[in-house]
Amino acid sequence: MPQTHRFPSADATTLALCERVSATLTAILAGQDRAVLAVSGGRSPIPLFRALAQQDLPWHRITVTLVDERCVPSDHRDSNARLVRTHLLTGYATSAAFRPLWLQAATAEALIASAIGQWQTPDLTLLGMGEDGHTASLFPGAATLPAGLDADTAAPLLLVDPPAAPHRRISMTAAEIARSGQVFLSIAGAAKQAVLEQALASPSPHWPVGAVLAGCPAAEIFSSLT
Numbered sequence: 001m002p003q004t005h006r007f008p009s010a011d012a013t014t015l016a017l018c019e020r021v022s023a024t025l026t027a028i029l030a031g032q033d034r035a036v037l038a039v040s041g042g043r044s045p046i047p048l049f050r051a052l053a054q055q056d057l058p059w060h061r062i063t064v065t066l067v068d069e070r071c072v073p074s075d076h077r078d079s080n081a082r083l084v085r086t087h088l089l090t091g092y093a094t095s096a097a098f099r100p101l102w103l104q105a106a107t108a109e110a111l112i113a114s115a116i117g118q119w120q121t122p123d124l125t126l127l128g129m130g131e132d133g134h135t136a137s138l139f140p141g142a143a144t145l146p147a148g149l150d151a152d153t154a155a156p157l158l159l160v161d162p163p164a165a166p167h168r169r170i171s172m173t174a175a176e177i178a179r180s181g182q183v184f185l186s187i188a189g190a191a192k193q194a195v196l197e198q199a200l201a202s203p204s205p206h207w208p209v210g211a212v213l214a215g216c217p218a219a220e221i222f223s224s225l226t
């Protein structure tokens, strides 16, 4: 009997976020031909992705891209592109366009240039957060974190070598997140909630999520204790 993966069902917060994302995309598309939706990876977005895929939106007018990506092939188990193709680009969302961040390149410079070359500022950016206070791939202690948090940079993306997490990353910069049309942050669990409260109370590079949200005063936060 093949193992059937059981994914957590969407809780009330996830369903509320799903409704908010759907309504926001609908509103955006009322005023323009296409919308760019940037989503984060990790494990917690899976219930949201699976709920969004069941939303009867004009997905053919939506381009899905990534807030950040691990620099691994798209069939690698840690690939965010693989995560999105598996859980979001199904059901109604099959007709959405997908724009990956990681494309095979000979050098790091070519890699980031290629990603920037096809990049569009998202109309809606969905962020997650780690218990270390990172968001996107803006990790505390990363050598390129100061550049990633530079509020004045025109760069939309940068390379990050996380001090502890696996894989080199491509990530949106804080400034590009702030240039997004709208920003939603979704977190789950008391530990993350405590970190977020700390980060909001005392913005510092030690808690990159706080520095990012300081640039997005209209960001909406969806937090559940479960």
Ligand SMILES: O=C(O)[C@H](O)[C@@H](O)[C@H](O)[C@H](O)COP(=O)(O)O
Pocket (backbone or CB within 6 Å): 040, 041, 042, 043, 044, 045, 067, 068, 069, 070, 080, 127, 128, 129, 130, 134, 135, 136, 137
């Ligand atoms: O590529 C990634 O890992 C994500 O973009 C990252 O920023 C994620 O949002 C946090 O690490 C939370 O991940 P979980 O949802 O798995 O806790």
